[in-house]
Amino acid sequence: MNVLICYFSGTGNTELVAQMYARCLSNSCTVTLHDMTSSALPSLEGVDWVGIGYPIHAFNQPALVRNFVKSLPLNSTHKVFIFKVSGEPLALNNASSTLIWRILRKKHTQLLGEIHLLMPYNIMFKHGDRLAKKMYLTTSALVPINVEQLITGSAPTIRASLLAHLMRVLCSIELRGCRLIGKSFHTTSACTGCGKCARNCPLDNITITAKKEVKFNNKCNLCMRCVCNCPVDAINIGLLNHWRVNGTYNYARLLSDDTITTNFTTADTERYYSSYVTYFDYADSTITQYINNLHS
Ligand SMILES: Cc1cc2nc3c(=O)[nH]c(=O)nc-3n(C[C@H](O)[C@H](O)[C@H](O)COP(=O)(O)O)c2cc1C
Secondary structure, eight states: EEEEEEOSSSSHHHHHHHHHHHHHTTSSEEEEEEESSSSSSSTTTTTTEEEEEEBBBBBBOHHHHHHHHSOOOOTTTTTEEEEEEESOGGGGGGGHEEEEEEEETTTOOOEEEEEEEEESSHHHOOHHHHHHHHHHEEEEEEEEEEEHHHHHEEEEEOOOOHHHHHHHHHHHHHHTTTTHHHHHHOTTOOOOOHHHHHHHHHTTTTOOOOOOEEOOOOOOOOHHHEEEEEEOOOOOOOGGGOOOOSSSHHHHHHHHOOSSSSOTTTTTTTTTTTGGHHHHHHHHHHHHHHHHHHHH
């Protein structure tokens, strides 16, 4: 079986999850990974399954993900699964794929399932080491379980409440406005004009002038790659600047450091952990049950 995994990732989290899927599926399938920001559309010749991965943005999917799915020549012979990644286990995120599912249904594609996986925030605030490590470990344990469910035809889908749909619609205003918000990005006096932001922008939206001034154009998707990776934290994100996060997560360091523990208890004081307790309790019990089944 041939599987094509297409993903968009602003700051690397969804890309890591896409790689986890590729590793697990490659035990039984031929897998190709495709970054949605590549200039050419991937070939669907001989492809049986298509995986679509994206980071949730404002309870929706980034517009470029929707446009990519629209332009993929999918048909009734293809089976599609979605993995969406976000910083918070809120049920309000549940309706984020609505527009993609609508497009897929129009193309008569067969739907295999959808899963929401946690990876830390790249906007609003930076998760602490323990929580970031816990999210990474939980996601990397849930992916093989989801792959098995996909293969056995028992993968879950996600149901969204009316409130989640309402949030999705309300917040799509922010998404529609992201080009405008992107135009309000500017650099501070700390900018050295190194050009890293321009080189890395997935939409080629940043230019450096001859005077080494950084210009943010009008195609921004608010992915935060420029902001998180700026070596001198010199990008002001205009209207959203109080939510600016600088620096990505170094998972290799988190994983290799045994002093960063992830055995949370409900009495734990780690910032933000309390709002994730239900999610991790459920995830931990799913993982334990899966491991027990493997050994029985
Ligand atoms: C503009 C923007 C909006 C976001 N909105 C949400 C959201 O509605 N819900 C949520 O849980 N996370 C939200 N996030 C957080 C990302 O989904 C999360 O940090 C994810 O891990 C980023 O993945 P990436 O590194 O592949 O881009 C948002 C991030 C950005 C940049």
